[in-house]
Amino acid sequence: MKIVADENIPLAEAFFESAGEVVRLPGRNLNADDVHDADALLVRSVTRVDEALLAGSKVKFVGTCTIGMDHLDQAYLNKAGITFDNAPGCNANSVVEYVYAALCRLGVDWRNRSVGIIGCGNVGGALYRALKSQGVECRCYDPLLSRDQNPDLAALEEVLQCDIVSMHTPLTTEGSHPSRHMMGYEQLNKLRDGAVLLNCGRGAVIDNQALSRLLDERDDLQVVLDVWEWEPEISVSLLHQVQLASPHIAGYSYDGKLKGTSMIYQAFCRHFGLNEQTTLTDVLPATENNRLTLPVGDVWQVICKLIEQVYDIHADDRALRDMVAASAEPVGVGFDRLRKQYPVRREFNNYIVPASGNPAIDGPLQALGFTLESR
Numbered sequence: 001m002k003i004v005a006d007e008n009i010p011l012a013e014a015f016f017e018s019a020g021e022v023v024r025l026p027g028r029n030l031n032a033d034d035v036h037d038a039d040a041l042l043v044r045s046v047t048r049v050d051e052a053l054l055a056g057s058k059v060k061f062v063g064t065c066t067i068g069m070d071h072l073d074q075a076y077l078n079k080a081g082i083t084f085d086n087a088p089g090c091n092a093n094s095v096v097e098y099v100y101a102a103l104c105r106l107g108v109d110w111r112n113r114s115v116g117i118i119g120c121g122n123v124g125g126a127l128y129r130a131l132k133s134q135g136v137e138c139r140c141y142d143p144l145l146s147r148d149q150n151p152d153l154a155a156l157e158e159v160l161q162c163d164i165v166s167m168h169t170p171l172t173t174e175g176s177h178p179s180r181h182m183m184g185y186e187q188l189n190k191l192r193d194g195a196v197l198l199n200c201g202r203g204a205v206i207d208n209q210a211l212s213r214l215l216d217e218r219d220d221l222q223v224v225l226d227v228w229e230w231e232p233e234i235s236v237s238l239l240h241q242v243q244l245a246s247p248h249i250a251g252y253s254y255d256g257k258l259k260g261t262s263m264i265y266q267a268f269c270r271h272f273g274l275n276e277q278t279t280l281t282d283v284l285p286a287t288e289n290n291r292l293t294l295p296v297g298d299v300w301q302v303i304c305k306l307i308e309q310v311y312d313i314h315a316d317d318r319a320l321r322d323m324v325a326a327s328a329e330p331v332g333v334g335f336d337r338l339r340k341q342y343p344v345r346r347e348f349n350n351y352i353v354p355a356s357g358n359p360a361i362d363g364p365l366q367a368l369g370f371t372l373e374s375r
């Protein structure tokens with residue numbers, strides 16, 4: 001069996017080699033010739049999988065090692081009888097940790113703010129539950145959920161009145177609630193004075209031109225963008241207007257990426273009737289330097305110092321701005337390079353922190369996912 005895999009899928013060989021030959025290729029440039037004689041295609045979000053790519057090929061299974069599926073032409077895949085799968089929730093925790101890291105970096109203590117969550121599925125729902133467990137007031141906009149599923153559902157206008165608004169919707173252009181440009185100038189301008197807006201879903205859910213216009217007019221907002229309209233060709237002027245910027249890496253914890261590979265391996269084995277030969281625990285490495293000391297300070301300082309030790313979001317922001325400032329390569333090339341060379345980032349639960357014995361400190365650290373060790 002021939003398996004064509006995006007070069008940025010970590011450990012694809014460790015999972016798939018027992019089933020066939022794994023051919024690695026750059027996902028952004030995959031073309032019909034590359035996949036013509038493949039039996040299975042493994043992609044990430046940068047490959048448009050449609051008729052132009054697959055017509056006339058042998059491909060019978062497409063797996064995307066990501067949560068998002070907007071790059072798959074699902075209508076075509078269904079029509080062509082090609083099985084496809086994604087990895088729901090694989091990196092949800094990574095995105096939640098990105099949100100914490102961003103808020104710490106901005107000095108915004110979420111514990112005494114109201115938080116609006118737009119899109120409350122695997123990612124938004126994980127953020128919602130984590131915040132609620134810390135006693136945070138949340139309002140959620142998700143027209144596809146019922147109050148039984150989420151008692152804090154509210155109208156979009158109410159959610160936009162929160163101190164922090166975090167966006168976690170898929171990118172859709174059809175259906176009853178298409179998300180593309182759901183945040184246009186009018187909606188963005190409803191954000192309250194001094195609000196923090198984060199987008200960790202898909203870039204085009206916010207009309208980036210409208211956001212840029214608004215930020216020309218209002219200097220009270222703080223904006224964090226991990227995802228951008230027109231990736232990888234992001235707007236450099238918008239980059240300069242936002243407080244924190246990153247090259248679509250919110251979900252790039254190593255744990256989340258490997259979970260994505262392993263979930264697609266499971267789907268692949270189901271499709272081809274194979275027994276699984278490798279599991280996530282076989283390949284997930286131990287975390288280096290995972291014993292942390294308890295920092296000195298009040299609870300908020302302890303939280304932010306620990307988070308910064310395990311995930312320095314400012315380094316991601318700096319790398320993107322430095323790449324643009326250096327002008328050594330086209331922005332789109334640099335954006336993809338930063339993603340390809342992204343350093344290993346492990347999730348909070350891999351780090352062991354000595355318990356302080358003070359529930360006011362230990363409780364929040366546990367809620368964030370750190371592993372506490374009793375004295």
Ligand SMILES: NC(=O)C1=CN([C@@H]2O[C@H](COP(=O)(O)OP(=O)(O)OC[C@H]3O[C@@H](n4cnc5c(N)ncnc54)[C@H](O)[C@@H]3O)[C@@H](O)[C@H]2O)C=CC1
Pocket residue numbers: 067068069088089091092095118119120121122123124125141142143144145168169170171172177178179182200201202226227248249250251252
């Ligand atoms: N920045 C990054 O690295 C990452 C980005 N993502 C993006 O986040 C998206 C969400 O991920 P999950 O929560 O796992 O997906 P999910 O499918 O579990 O949940 C999405 C939620 O959004 C809701 N929704 C759909 N259209 C909406 C609209 N117009 N307004 C409000 N809510 C709407 C759905 O009802 C659903 O509850 C993914 O589709 C992907 O595009 C996911 C992982 C990493």
Ligand SMILES: O=C(O)C(=O)[C@H](O)COP(=O)(O)O
Pocket residue numbers: 008043044045046065066067068069091248249250251252
């Ligand atoms: O899982 C998703 O959805 C994401 O947004 C991924 O983190 C995107 O990563 P790439 O597939 O673009 O490497």
